């Protein structure tokens with residue numbers, strides 16, 4: 001599924017206050033409570049997370065993507081490498097004989113669901 005296609009299914013699509021909700025002025029975890037709730041019901045959260053981890057600069061992570069705050073994405077990338085939260089990351093876990101992490105498992109599930 002292309003980025004344009006999955007974005008059309010995003011729960012945050014057309015939210016008039018999306019900028020304030022997903023890019024709060026403060027970076028404390030509670031500032032993301034509303035965004036976290038929206039992401040929790042988003043059907044394309046795994047794809048959103050994989051996309052953010054793949055494209056955002058490591059030193060500059062902003063905003064909520066895929067239900068993860070910048071700190072949470074940083075922790076994922078530290079634990080799981082630069083392909084955290086992707087199908088490639090999932091396959092790396094498997095090849096290494098590891099139990100795939102939650103983010104990579106989500107990306108793998110999305111890859112199967114949206115394969116066409």
Ligand code: SF4
Nearest residue numbers: 010012039042048066
């Ligand atoms: S996971 Fe969250 S930020 Fe990503 S598309 Fe869905 S609602 Fe928007």
Ligand SMILES: [Zn+2]
Nearest residue numbers: 080089101104
């Ligand atoms: Zn992983």
